[in-house]
Amino acid sequence: MNTIDEIKDQIANNPIILYMKGTPExxxxxxxxxxxxxLSICNQQYAYIDILKFPLIRKELPKYANWPTFPQLWINGELIGGCDIIVEMFKSGKLQILLNSISSKKNNKNNINNK
Incomplete structure (x- = not known):
């Protein structure tokens, strides 16, 4: 599987995924x-990828997403954006509405860094 296919698979199989530097902890x-x-304040479970451990994902995701920076939050297969957009959506309440619309049964906090 090439890197773009791997990214597509991660996004498709995780209702909420955060590509970030480091881990949530x-x-x-x-x-x-x-x-x-x-995301913690919103009490949502999510998958994450530590892009520092995966240089190919770090290199290819900005091209695929047409978004140059990290973190990147994806919800239901759609790029929400980076930190500024996450903060803005949170302050307006739109992020909570979007997150609450996702089925909790599909939501798992996954460390998919260990492939």
Whole structure:
């Protein structure tokens, strides 16, 4: 499987996925930390990819997403955006509405870094 197919598979198989630097427990940048904090406040489980461990994903995802920075939040197969958009949507309440619309039975906090 090539890297783009792997990214497509990750996005398709995880209703909420955060591509970030580090892990939710140990974010490696302030923007990733902010995204994790907001998802925690929203009490949502999510999958994540530590892009620092996967240089090919780190290189190819910005091209695939047409979004140059990390973190990247994807919900139901759609790119929501980076930290600024996550914060803006959270403050307006739109993020909570979107997250609450996802079936909790499909929602698992997965570390898909260990393939």
């Amino acid at each position: 140990f974010p490696n940048c302030g923007f990733s930390a902010q995204a994790v904090e907001i």
